[in-house]
Amino acid sequence: MRERVRAFLEELEGECKGRVLIDHPLSRLTTFRIGGPASAVFIPESEAEIETAFELSRNHAMPMKIIGRGSNILASDDGFPGIVMLIVRRGIKGIRENVCEVEVDAGVSMSRLIRWSLERGLGGLEGMAGIPGTIGGAVHNNAGSRGTEISDLLLGMRIYDGEKWSWKGREEISFDYRRSDIGGLIYKVKLQLHKKDRQTLERLYEENMMWRKKSQPLNMFSAGCVFKNGEGYSAGELIERCGCKGWRVGDAVVSEKHANFIINVGRARAWQVFELMEAVRSRVFEETGVELEREIELLGDFPPTVECGEMTFERLESGDTLYRPDIKG
Ligand SMILES: Cc1cc2nc3c(=O)[nH]c(=O)nc-3n(C[C@H](O)[C@H](O)[C@H](O)COP(=O)(O)OP(=O)(O)OC[C@H]3O[C@@H](n4cnc5c(N)ncnc54)[C@H](O)[C@@H]3O)c2cc1C
CATH class of the missing domain: 3.30.43.10 (Uridine Diphospho-n-acetylenolpyruvylglucosamine Reductase, domain 2)
Structure with missing residues (x-):
């Protein structure tokens, strides 16, 4: 190699x-x-x-x-x-402002794009205030929050599929909850925003940021929600109801503030986060029959995901809420 x-x-x-x-x-x-x-x-x-x-x-x-x-x-x-x-290219090109179409490089951060649009009285993105990452990542994952998904605002994108460049219209891509079928590198994104009073936008932005700060552990290292919400349930509520808040493997901890966040409180290792995720998934399945689907993406080698229900838990000496799942198979 x-x-x-x-x-x-x-x-x-x-x-x-x-x-x-x-x-x-x-x-x-x-x-x-x-x-x-x-x-x-x-x-x-x-x-x-x-x-x-x-x-x-x-x-x-x-x-x-x-x-x-x-x-x-x-x-x-x-x-x-x-x-x-x-992908870190960072240009924002406001085009055809009378119809509020905006073209942006995929490497622009969501926070910068949202601030930029607020300053120009362009609405649409304010519900996504506080989503970290780039606009390219947001489109790939169909990121969203508080009722808006990025695909709702998308007009099209410039993509490299490994062989050729093309513009793909929104209608050519299939989007679902936190996923898309984009099979290539997103280089530029075109969004349809709309004119809105700047003061209203600022207020909505602040409200959304406040909601986030109150409900999510934003000052800790994490990758956002671990599991996807499903038809008729919130993954966070299920995890909390199953008593997993505060579960811990090494420095990987299920957040007390938001049960669907695993936070790295020090020097957590990937395998510790992985074990904790599997422990939570398994407990929720045992208690409710719901098989949670992972939202966080794994990169590199991990053990195969264990079927729910095949895990046992052993309470460790070192703390009340410390569990170490014994992953079988
Ligand atoms: C504190 C916190 C809160 C969060 N809140 C939310 C939320 O409210 N809603 C939500 O949806 N998500 C949320 N997330 C998750 C995450 O921020 C989003 O999924 C985000 O859109 C990912 O963007 P990124 O640039 O970091 O992508 P990465 O994590 O770097 O990549 C994610 C995926 O996108 C692909 N990708 C990235 N850029 C490109 C590109 N240019 N072309 C092609 N593929 C690309 C990658 O290959 C990967 O498969 C949160 C995360 C954190 C840490």
Whole structure:
């Protein structure tokens, strides 16, 4: 593998000006602050460099993963044996303002985009105040909050599918709750916003931020909600009802503030977060029959997800709420 990585990097550095970081810890690229090294991280500077990186990764059989701000990712302690392409381009182009269409680079952060639109009296995004990450990541995951999903505002996007560039209209992509079927790199996004009174927008923004601060552990390292809500239930409420708040494996803890958040309170390892997730999933299944679906994405090697109901729990000596699941199979 190391030979393959070296050959890949030599060619990449020969052909591209973008930054390359070798053996770079994923803990620095994810909001969980967890994860071992990626063989290489590449920050492309142009569309041509993206094409080159895709081509070289194919030629050298190097796995590739696109990352924005890593705010929905749990990266393995062993890292990722491949190239991580970091999308950080940051331009916002307000176009055709009379019809409120906005074109934005995929690497722009949601917080910057939302502030930008508020300052111009453009509504639509205020319900998503406080969602971290990039607009590219938000579109890929169909991120949303308080009744709005990003796909509701989407007009289209510029995508590289590994072979060619194209504009895809909203209607060409299938979106669902926290997922899309976009199979490529999102480079630019076009959104339909609408004119709204700036003071109203500021008020709604503040209200949404207050709601978030009150209900979520925003000052702790996490990757947001661990499990998806389902038909007729909130995953957080189920987890709380099953008594999992405060469960802990090492420095990975089920938040007391929001039961659907696992927080890294120190030096949590990915396997500890993973075990805790599986413990919670299993307990909720035992108590309610609901099989929670993970919202957080795993990157790198993890044990296969255990079928619910196949786990036992053993209370440890060291604390009331400390559980260590014994994962079977
Ligand atoms: C405190 C906190 C609160 C959160 N609250 C919410 C919430 O209210 N609602 C919600 O929906 N989510 C929430 N999240 C989860 C997360 O912020 C979103 O899923 C976010 O949209 C991910 O964006 P990102 O840039 O960090 O993507 P990453 O985590 O880097 O990547 C997520 C996925 O998108 C892909 N991707 C990223 N960029 C691109 C691109 N340019 N082209 C193609 N694929 C790409 C990646 O390959 C990966 O599969 C929260 C997270 C945290 C930490």
